[in-house]
Amino acid sequence: MATxxxxxxxxxxxxPRDKGRFETLAARGISTDMSFLEMLDVVNEQLTLDGRxxxxxxxxCREGICGMCGAVINGRPHGPQRGxxxxxxxxxxxxxxxxxxxxxxxxxxxxxxxxxxxDRSALDKxxxxxxxxxxxTGSAPEANATPIAAxxxxxxxxxxxxxxxxxxxxxxxxxSAMLFVGAKVSHLGLLxxxxxxxxxxxxxxxxxxxxxxxxNCTNVTECEVECPKEISIANIARMNREFLKAAxxxxxx
Numbered sequence: 001m002a003t004x005x006x007x008x009x010x011x012x013x014x015x016p017r018d019k020g021r022f023e024t025l026a027a028r029g030i031s032t033d034m035s036f037l038e039m040l041d042v043v044n045e046q047l048t049l050d051g052r053x054x055x056x057x058x059x060x061c062r063e064g065i066c067g068m069c070g071a072v073i074n075g076r077p078h079g080p081q082r083g084x085x086x087x088x089x090x091x092x093x094x095x096x097x098x099x100x101x102x103x104x105x106x107x108x109x110x111x112x113x114x115x116x117x118x119d120r121s122a123l124d125k126x127x128x129x130x131x132x133x134x135x136x137t138g139s140a141p142e143a144n145a146t147p148i149a150a151x152x153x154x155x156x157x158x159x160x161x162x163x164x165x166x167x168x169x170x171x172x173x174x175x176s177a178m179l180f181v182g183a184k185v186s187h188l189g190l191l192x193x194x195x196x197x198x199x200x201x202x203x204x205x206x207x208x209x210x211x212x213x214x215x216n217c218t219n220v221t222e223c224e225v226e227c228p229k230e231i232s233i234a235n236i237a238r239m240n241r242e243f244l245k246a247a248x249x250x251x252x253x
Contacts, residue, residue, distance in 0.1 A: 002032045004096040008043065010055055011103040016111050022101070032092040036079065037062060037069060039091055056115035062087040064228065067165025071116045072103045077167035077226045085165065085228040105170035108213040109177070120166050122212035123180060127164075129208035130201035131184050133194045146192050159187035161229040168223035168231075174215030179223040181205050182235035185242055199246035206243055 006027040013020030025047075030039050037059055044054035059069040064085040071086055073079035079089045094100070104112050109122040162183035169177050185202050188194035194201070217236055224233045 002092075003029045004032060004091065004094065004098070006030060006039075006094065006097075007099040009099065009101045010115070012053075012055070012115055013104075013112050015114060020112065022103075030091055032090070034091045035062070035087060036073075036089040036091065037087050056113075056117050058117045059087055064088045065163060067163035067167075067228075070105050070118075070165045070167055070170065072101075072105060072170060074101050077105065077170040078165075078228050082225070083228060083230050085163075088228075105166050107166070107169045107175035108215075109175065110166060110169065118166075120164075122214070123164050123166060123177065125212055126177065126181060126205050126208045127184065130197070130204035131188065133188060133197060135193070148191060152190055156187045156190040159183040159190070159231065159235050162187070162227075162231050163229060165228060167226050167228060169214065171222040171226035172215065172217075173220060173222070174218060175213075176217045176223070177209050177212075177214040178217035178236045178239065179227060179231055179233065181209050182233075182237075182239035183231050185239040186235040189238075189242060198242060199249060202239060202242040203246050203250065206239070 008025045008027055009022045010025060011020060012023045025043060027039060027043050030042065034042070037057070040055060040057055047054045057069070057071060060066045062069070064087060067085065069086040070077060073086070073089075078084060078086045079093070081089050081093055102116065104110070104116045104118045105120075110118040110120055112118050160183075162180060164180060166177075166180070168179035169175050185205060188201065189198045219233070221233055224231065
């Protein structure tokens with residue numbers, strides 16, 4: 001079994017009010033078959049045995065589904081492997097003797113709770129503002145009652161792959177959530193079930209993103225590069241068109 005030794009420069013912050021600092025730790029004898037989070041577990045076990053405070057980090061599924069594990073590794077959200085969440089990143093992608101700078105997602109809307117844990121509830125508030133459709137109660141409708149073109153369904157499913165991890169926000173120099181909002185607007189608005197609320201949805205979600213302190217998009221495209229689900233920035237363009245149409249229509253009433 002191949003092993004490597006690493007130097008970790010990890011962000012430590014006791015609370016949202018604490019200033020925070022980088023702490024240098026050694027990670028010795030790390031198996032290259034481990035995932036990144038398993039490596040942190042090993043480091044935490046040693047810290048605990050030494051009577052020191054373990055590193056706080058968020059995780060849940062460890063299958064690339066929930067998006068909770070986000071952290072920045074050497075300046076890149078979720079680390080160097082493209083199309084991968086942090087929990088899916090394996091230590092074989094690093095070399096013996098590497099130094100890894102590990103820090104939380106940085107954004108005005110993402111307050112650091114402790115160490116690598118950030119409060120991403122701002123994204124939830126954007127979803128609450130308009131990320132839903134209205135549906136009649138009762139039995140399930142006939143699956144073939146609403147025809148949907150295959151190409152449209154594919155676009156909607158591609159956008160629905162967004163897990164709301166916030167990597168797009170952390171990657172953007174403006175801390176913009178437009179890729180997230182664009183994906184949600186697209187996956188709901190492309191399908192006929194989501195069209196009745198389409199105008200109200202895009203206006204509400206974009207305005208709530210502004211209220212939460214997210215920045216605006218300036219087409220840097222780092223969000224697309226760092227997105228673990230490789231969501232296309234074409235969704236931002238679609239959202240902008242939807243927003244413009246909805247804004248003009250609302251003024252004409």
